[in-house]
Each structure stands twice: as C-alpha cells, then as structure tokens.
Amino acid sequence: MTETARVPQGAPCWVTLLAPHLEAARHFYGELLGWHYRPGSQGLGPYEVALSEGVPVAGLGEARDSLRAFAAWTAYFAADSVDVVAGRVRERGATVAVGPVRFGAGRVAWAADPAGAVFGIWEGAATPGWRVGGRVNGPAWLELMTRDAFAAALFYGEVFGWDLADPDRYDIRYEHDRVILRIDKETVAGLSGGAVEDAPDPRIRPHWHVHFRVEDVEASAAKAASLGAEVVSPPAESPTGRLAVIRDPQGALFSIESAGA
Structure with a gap:
C-alpha cells in the first residue's frame, strides 16, 4: 500500500485478490472492469495494483505453492493499533493467522473471525484515492x-x-x-x-x-x-x-x- 493519510478505525481500507495464476486474473478483471495495472509489493510473492482511471482500486497477488488451489478476495480494515485489534481477535476465540508484521510504512495482520471468514487488519495510511462506494469499476x-x-x-x-x-x-x-x-x-x-x-x-x-x-x-x-x-x-x-x-x-x-x- 502507498501511504498518505489514515482512515477511521474499523473502516474498510483495501481489497486484494489472491489467485493461483496472476496473469489470468489480470486478464479477466482487466477485460471485465477495464482495469490497468502497475507493479506493487506485498513481500509475499508476485503482486500488482489494479487501477481504474488511474486510481488504485484493488491488489492482485499470486498464491504461493501451498495456496495454489485457492482463489479469494480479502477485505482489509483500518486499525489505530494492529497489536490491540489482533489481541481483541484472540481474546474472542478467533484466529490471527499471520502477524502483526511490518509491511512497508505500516503493519498488517491476517485473521479469521469465529465463523472462519478471513480479513486483514491494517495499521498505517491508506492507499491514495481508495475508498468504497466512490468509483465505477471499483x-x-x-x-x-x-x-x-x-x-x-x-x-x-x-x-x-x-x-x-x-x-x-x-x-x-x-x-x-x-x-x-x-x-x-x-x-x-x-x-x-x-x-x-x-x-x-x-x-x-x-x-x-x-x-x-x-x-x-x-x-x-x-x-x-x-x-x-x-x-x-x-x-x-x-x-x-x-x-x-x-x-x-x-x-x-x-x-x-x-x-x-
């Protein structure tokens, strides 16, 4: 994520697709939603940022070998402190699968709620121009x-x-x-x-x-x-x-x- 300003605690702040084949995902969403792409970095494998009219709308990453069978979208929510939020997740019987870890100028953790739904917790500034509800093809x-x-x-x-x-x-x-x-x-x-x-x-x-x-x-x-x-x-x-x-x-x-x- 590129950092500018923080977003409110608990607000959606990004979405990513993890897919077995990045090039196939790029083609499908590019054709369907008119997205273009620029290289990104998430430190976990090949990753690109999808752009709609030049504004970042989503991230696309390629799954590592252990996850090659899975494709899924993940939602990220802003946290004033990823450590505090991750602690609350654990206190309520849910799972913090990865993190908190340093990620660029911010910190991130991946968790699953008590029913098993996966979500990300992001501490840091938001990607410039990104918000839900504001853009066609976003x-x-x-x-x-x-x-x-x-x-x-x-x-x-x-x-x-x-x-x-x-x-x-x-x-x-x-x-x-x-x-x-x-x-x-x-x-x-x-x-x-x-x-x-x-x-x-x-x-x-x-x-x-x-x-x-x-x-x-x-x-x-x-x-x-x-x-x-x-x-x-x-x-x-x-x-x-x-x-x-x-x-x-x-x-x-x-x-x-x-x-x-």
Whole structure:
C-alpha cells in the first residue's frame, strides 16, 4: 500500500485478490472492469495494483505453492493499533493467522473471525484515492456472508471498537435483513446471516464479499460469462440495486451491482 493519510478505525481500507495464476486474473478483471495495472509489493510473492482511471482500486497477488488451489478476495480494515485489534481477535476465540508484521510504512495482520471468514487488519495510511462506494469499476461496499449476522456484528464491533466510536461518525443498524455499517454517512459494509449455512454449494463458506460497481449489470454479467466465469446468481433487484454474483475463472466470488445503487 502507498501511504498518505489514515482512515477511521474499523473502516474498510483495501481489497486484494489472491489467485493461483496472476496473469489470468489480470486478464479477466482487466477485460471485465477495464482495469490497468502497475507493479506493487506485498513481500509475499508476485503482486500488482489494479487501477481504474488511474486510481488504485484493488491488489492482485499470486498464491504461493501451498495456496495454489485457492482463489479469494480479502477485505482489509483500518486499525489505530494492529497489536490491540489482533489481541481483541484472540481474546474472542478467533484466529490471527499471520502477524502483526511490518509491511512497508505500516503493519498488517491476517485473521479469521469465529465463523472462519478471513480479513486483514491494517495499521498505517491508506492507499491514495481508495475508498468504497466512490468509483465505477471499483469496490462499492463489502458484505460479510456468515451464519449469524448479529454474533458477527458483536465480534467486529468489539474488535474494532465500533461500539465505542463517535456516534456522529459511525452508524450501525439493521436494514433489509442485514446489519449495516455506515461511516461518515457512507454505507461501507453489511453483515448478512443465514444464507451461507443454507447454501447448496459446498464451495461457499463464510467470507467477506466484495461488491464492484458497474454501469450495466446485465452487460457485465454476460461479459464475465464470455470470459469463462460462472454467473452464480443472475442479475436481479436487491435492496442495494441491481446485482449479480460472479465466480471468476479461478474460483473467487464477488458481486457486480448497478452504478446507481
């Protein structure tokens, strides 16, 4: 990550794709979302930063040999202290898999919540220009797909201190069958329960799901299919706008939704 200014504690601050084959991922998302790339560095293997109209929107990394079978998007959340947040994760029976470790001018840890959803904890400044919701062909918002949204909201609220945060800045409420987090009046994340447990597809496990904003959901879903992706849920209306769920050719799940959402 390139450092400029810090973002609020507990706010989404970056997303990355870890895929078995970086070149295939570059091609797919470049064709689908019009991304261009520049070299990046994460210290864990080949890595590139995806750009939309010159602004960084995501990171793409190539999995090492032990993870070659997996492809997944990971969401990162800002922490005033990665050590404090990692400690809270452990105190609540969840797992800190890696870190905290030094990463450029910041520090990072990778964790899994009690249901197994993986997320990153980032202490440091944010990538310049990056934010959820602000750009077509960039992340629109993040959604935790889990078994119990209320238990998850308690976990993340306690870990990141949402319950102690400035009430004029943070707003957590239940809407449209999910727990919604708003920061500075912008919807940045949702926590949805039940669907994962009932999912007939065994590949779907609790995870942080990235929604990307596009101009035309139907056209983008058709384009994704033509590029070898699976349209898991075809375009349909949702509380956040018209939406489709896609599994990319290497198996990573994400959603596309209308720019007007």
